[in-house]
Amino acid sequence: MAQYKETIYASDSWAENYVNGELSGITRAAGLTSQENFSFTYDNMPYFLYAISESWLRVRYPISSQYKKKRLVRAQQYVYVTGTASSSSGSLKSGRFVFSYDNSIGDLFETGVADAQVPALGSLVKNQYAPIGDWGNGDGRLSSGVYKGYLEMTPNAWAGCTGSLYTGNRYTANASMSIQSHTGENRPYVVLTYEDVTPGVEDCAPKSGFVNEKANSVFRWRFWASKTAVAQPVQQQAYQFRWRLTGESTYQEITVTSGEESHTVPAGTFPENGSIDWCVRVQSDDGIWSAWSDWMTLTTQDSLSRPAGLRPDLGYVDGNLTQQFSWEHVISTGTAQSAYELQYKTAEGDWQQLKAEETGDTKAAIPKDTLPSGKLFWRVRTANSDGVWGEWSEAASIVVRARPPEPVISRIDPAPRVLVGWQAEDQQGYQIQINGENFPEQYGTEKEWRCPVYLEDGNCLVGVRVQNAFGLWSQWATAQVVIQNRGSGKIRLTSRAVGREILLSWSASGAFSGFFIKRDGKTIAETGETSFFDRSCSSKHRYEVIGQAEKGHYVSSGIQTELFFMRDAAIAGRENGEWIPLQVRRESVPLHRAESAAQVVYQHYYGFRLPHAEIAQARIQRHRFAFSLPDNRYLSDLQALVGQEVIYKDQWGVCITGILDEMAADIRKNSDIDFSITETRQEDANGE
Known part of the structure; x- marks a missing residue:
């Protein structure tokens, strides 16, 4: 390692003499006196006496800047001796009288440095330079402190005697020495020895593992250099980066002038699915290069992933809203995913594709109405940076509450009783709509429906929707159809009043499986006969028989109008039975009282004086009657109708169908009766 020497003389502008303030000839003196009498029986007893000087000198040496980046490893101080003197009383049995200095460096470092050798100078030669301090001795451990930029030396003079005394003898001595001050030709000087500060690199990363060749790769290190005994610590000013294919001797090298402790290799530089080595060295701003770091080996073959942390899991999902599925791309190399694939399945089914995309995003938006309702499982797998698929994740479980997918109308027979067929998933019920009119909801998995009524010829819009186990309905599937009746044959219809009913009779030519009877445009019955008694007639009606x-085709009889009147009130079973006349009431007119009731729940809320009403769609229509029977022979017949569905009609055109749920009778020759009827829903063939 290169070394550099520099000789510096004491400053002309700064010195201190703590004896008398004089800056010319400075005298160091030490008085030495034994402290006690010795009365030892042994001859030649070894003994050492010393005394510290009562004055001392501090001299500053101006340090140049040319070696500010170098490491100070040795400091040797020299003074010019101008005179020495000594005197003593008493005798030494053996020994030597010496001068010496206990020196220290001050203000050069934050931590002071003491002379490790403390040399014994002996009898100094007058009028020549003498070394009085040697710090470091070239061992490179001058100080662990921080360099401050100038040098001060404080030589503490001492004098003493080494040897032995005569037993019981008393010995005194005085010694003095003078040296040249910081002025004049022979001023004190110091010889400084420096050496280069060699930098190094440490904490290199990555040292092993994976490097993604498809992305910019950052290689890092930490610049290191000793700050011990350096005036201005060195820093990185450049670096050299090398890489090679593992197993090869040739390498790529780049030199960069920069203080950055990192280097970025652009994406696409390293080979795919291979292995590379890299190393680095740094240069200090003093121009010194470090040694190369060790070669570090990395692979460019990415590991395989297995996602985790799937969300949602163990919860309910609204399938009619867009849902976000997310996961964690778990891979030992820490690289991002390049693609994902989602699958789902029912408890009994096979895995089906849900969504796939080439992206690094670890979440996927599942469009509304994509997932079927019910309990589902879903899983995900991801591809690594090399595009290689990893393992499937553990399956997550969810319960989807969603309307079923819109059915697909697969068949329409354009007959007047149109036949509709469809395909659907998750069906537990269905409903048909024709020209905006809804037919009653049906429950079951059948996927074919024949219209219960005959439609008129012309354009018709048919709609189908299905319901799942959660009671949720799909969107309507619709299709246009042109209805065209192709029925052949002829029907001749006649009508007349028979008692309290109207008798319809007809003759038919052609092949008919049955007949619908329509009154005022609504189907009231279906029969295979050629006659029908209308028990619920009450006024003027328009009748039609459909063969x-x-x-699904038909033949119409055309419209037959019949005018009907009741002479009094009467009641009978809805389907059959004799009519019971209800004509009078004892000592009063017959009573008919109608009552209506709605189902209402009243909720009272804090801060409001009046309640909030929750009104149900259901209604109660009840009728109360009071009559006197013309003959008690009808009493048992009327009592037999309690709990049965009945028809009540009167001369005012009232016709009520419902349940006779209460009856009371005041028994006498002509019993007085009270009864009530609660109206019930009467469906036509259309379900209305």
């Missing part, structure tokens, strides 16, 4: 031809 059911093959494949």
Whole structure:
């Protein structure tokens, strides 16, 4: 290692003499006196006496800047001796009288340095330079402190005697020495020895593992250099970076002038699925290069991933809203994913593709109405930076509450009783809509429906929707169809009043599987006969008989109008049975009282005086009657109707169908009766 020497003389502008303030000839003196009488029986007893000088000199040496980046390893101080003197009383049996200096360096470092040798100078020669301090001795351990830029030396003079006394003898001595001050030709000087500060690199990273050749790769290190005994610590001013294919001797090298402790290799520099070595060395701003670091080996073959942390898991998901699925791309190399693939399945089904995308994003938006309702499992796998797929994750479990997918109408027979077929998933029920009119909801998994009524010829919009186990409905699937009736044959209809009913009779020519009876445009019955008694007629009505031809076609009888009147009130079973006349009431007119009720729940909320009403769609329509029977022979017939569905009609055109749920009778020759009827829903063939 190169060394550099510099000789510096004491400063002309700064010195201190703590004896008398004089800056010319400075005298160092020490008085030595034995402290006690010795009465030892042994001859030649070894003994050592010394005394510290009562005055001392501090001299500053101006340090130049040319070696500010070098390391100070030795400081040797010389003074010019101008005179020596000594005197003593008593005798030494043996020994020697010496001068010496206990020196220290001050203000050069934050930590002072003491002379390790403390040389015995002996009898100094007058009028010549004498070394009085040697710090470091070239061992490179001058100080662990921080360099401050100038040198002060403080030589503490002492004089003494080494040897032995005669037993019981008393010995005294005085010694003095004078040296040249910082002025004049022979001023004190110091010889400084420096050496280069060799830098180094440490904490290199990455030392092993994976490097992604598809992305910019950053290599880091820490510049290191000793700061011990250096006026201005060195710093990095440049570096050299090398890399090679593992196993090869040739390498790529780049020199960069920079203080940055890192180097970036652009994406695409390293080979795919291979292995590379790299090393680095640094240069200090004093121009000294460090040794090369060890070669460090990295692989460019990415490891395989297995995702974890799937969300959502063990929860409910609204399938009618866009849902975000997320996961963690777990891979030992820490690289980002390059693609993902999602799959899902039902408890009994096989895995199905859900979504796949080439992206580093670890979340996926699943569009609404994508997932079927029910319990599902989903999983994900990701590709590493090399595009190689890893393992599938553990499956996450979710319960999807979602309307089923919109069905697909697969078949329409354009007959008047249109036949509709469809395909659907997750179906537990269905509903048909024709020209905006909804038919009753049906429950089941069948996927074919024949319209219960005959439609008129012309354009028709057919809609189908399905319901799942959660009671959620799909969107309507619609299709246009042109209805065209191709029924053949003829029906001749007649009507007349028979008692409290209207008798419909017809004759038909053609092949018919049955007949629908329509009153005022609504189907009221279906029969295979050629006659029908209408028990619920009450006024003027328009009748039509529809003959059911093959494949949903029909033949119409045309419209037959019949005018009907009741002479009094009467009640009978809905389907059959004799009519019971209800004509009078004892000592009063017959009573008919109608009552209506709604189902309402009233909720009272804090801060509001009046309640909030929650009103149900359901209604109660109840009728109370009071009559007197013309003959008790009808009493048992009326009592037999309690709990049965009945028809009540009167001369004012009232016709009520419902349950006779209460009855009371005051028994006498012509019993007085009270009863009530609660109306019930009467569906036509359309379900209305």
